[in-house]
Amino acid sequence: MISFFAKKPYLLDDPTKPGKVFWQRLTARVRAEEIAAYLGAKLNPTQGYENDVCIYIKSYLLNQAKDEASYIDILDDKYTIQLLKSRPNINVIAMSKPHLDFLRTVIKNKIVYIPHHHINIERIRRKRRKIVNCGYIGSNPRYDTQLNQEIGERLKKIGLNFIPYYNYDTREDIIDYYKKIDIQIIGHFTRLDDPYYHQTKIVNAMSFGIPTIASQRLGYIEVKDFFIPVTNLDELVEAAKTMKEPAFYNRWPEKIMAEAEKYHISNIAKLYQSLDNLQI
Secondary structure, rough: EEEEOOOOOOOEEEEEEEEOEEEEOHHHHHHHHHHHHHHHHEOOOOOOOOOOOEEEEOOOOOOOOOOOOOOEEEEOOOHHHHHOOOOOOOOEEEEEHHHHHHHHHHHHOOOOEOOOOOOOOOOOOOOOOOEEEEEEEEHHHHOOOHHHHHHHHHHOOOOOEEEOOOOOOHHHHHHHHHOOOOOOEEEEEOOOOOOOOOOOOHHHHHHHHEEEEEEEOOHHHHHHOOOOOEEOOHHHHHHHHOOOOOOHHOOOHHHHHHHHHHHHHHHHHHHHHHHHHHOO
């Protein structure tokens, strides 16, 4: 049996938009709540987990973790890396292959790779016929608002709408948003070698058959053949202009949906189940 331990997601006030809030710790929803429900695993049990494989999501304390029987799903928690240096027998979960490579350079723990599953559990397909709506989804608009405003102005000049989405509550909210867009835009051109970024935004769009235009971040390397890479805003706009053409656009949906299946929860769940089997 597997037990997951994670703090709940919470809301913060958005300082850029009075009266608005945004979610923090959403990885707990994906990598604890959703996967535990799918597996029929325990979530934050208070007893009866002593002989389970215990997975701690972004844990800031290691006092409950048992050597060899526990896994720390470290995500982007740099503080826990320092703690793990004194606990080399606790297992660690990496969220991407660049993340895995990075962790191997800083800690001696056993590390396994388990990516995020994508959001499209029901395998919903994009059914829109027009190619007019571009989108970006993120949890923290403080860092994105100014950049996305510029992107929106540039895309408007070539006849495309750009509607970023920040304030969502549920997985269903995000699914409804993806049903309304035709191209995903990720216009970040800094910190390209940061090992803490990962491919999940791109994979989420892929699962609906929605192509993505994005920078060439290290964290996107696993899907490098399944999105349109650009190096600056001018290239992004040109790529979007090309993507407006149905003949070019239609090359992408089947290809990217097939690749996204690797990240469906049914396949990611098998990676968690293998951790339980290792303890038998």
